[in-house]
Amino acid sequence: MRCLACLLVSSFAALTAPSAHAQETSIGIAAPLSGNFSILGNQLRDGARLAAEAGGATAIEADTRCTAEGGEAAARALIGQNVTIVVGFLCTDAIEAALPLFAEAGIPVVTPGVRTATLTDQRERTGWPVFRTAPRADAERDAVADILVPRWRENFFAIVDDGTIYGRELAENMRAAAELQELNPVFIDTFRPQLDNQIGLAGRLRRAGATHVFVGGDRSDIAILARDARGMDYELTIAGGEALRAENSSVPLATGTLMVGLPHWADIVSDDVRQTLQVAGIVPDGYVIPGYAATELAIAAARQADAEAGSVFDALSSGTFGTALGSLSFDAKGDLNEQFYRLFRFEDQTFQEVE
Structure with a gap:
């Protein structure tokens, strides 16, 4: 068994090494595609798949089943496919089982679904390469x-x-x-x-x-x-x-x-993205738009790393990326710098944003 210190050192070296995917960006999509959370997982997958197609990236899917066993299996499958970066995860158990494997392989993860605060709070101790486009639980x-x-x-x-x-x-x-x-x-x-x-x-x-x-x-x-x-x-x-x-x-x-x-995501996306979803016949419910935006960000970070001969992890850590939900960037722990929460007033049987 490898020592923890050795694992963390090798993981950091892998994460900060220059990207080797200059010709093609391969995006892993990890979502619960079966089981009780499959409806939400399919929403995330549909949005991420469409964004990958629009961005000219290759999408490779893996079912996390929202379990620790499923998360580990999904990680091994995506690592075996040599993906550049992974988008997805809705459940804490699944992502926490997957992240040690992704860390060792030097593959960052962008999650639009897991809000557990400790996921990013533990970065200094765990070395997990996770970035969160979802709001934190707090x-x-x-x-x-x-x-x-x-x-x-x-x-x-x-x-x-x-x-x-x-x-x-x-x-x-x-x-x-x-x-x-x-x-x-x-x-x-x-x-x-x-x-x-x-x-x-x-x-x-x-x-x-x-x-x-x-x-x-x-x-x-x-x-x-x-x-x-x-x-x-x-x-x-x-x-x-x-x-x-x-x-x-x-x-x-x-x-x-x-x-x-939080706003309804469909209310704040650009007309171009809204039209792209409509043409594809995808209803922008639930995790569709967060999955789309996270994948846009992942593709942009991977290509920035290629252009700068740097690592995807470093690109995510330092860059600002245009997405369907606006320009997004991350703090030192991997949480969003941007605040999505807003004030709404109930009027005409719906919540309307207060200016």
């Missing part, structure tokens, strides 16, 4: 604070959560960010979720003088709180996170409800 909580705290600094705002890990992390991070700016919420509380009404919570917010409230909770509780505040003739601006997109509610969501979340 990007939402940071975006909530970054977007709402400056907007609400002149308002009497409150912060409440439903006691879940998700809700509490969003709320606590916003409270900490406000405190750093010497802003104090007029009310902080944990409420009981999934009740038929939130009259008690609405009453406590009104007595505290809150005009705005961030709710770390789901769509149903936010809709009920808005209904009950309105029934009390209480004007209250309510904001939530991505959970507002995730589910329907028996109580309609109130007009004016704010959401910090």
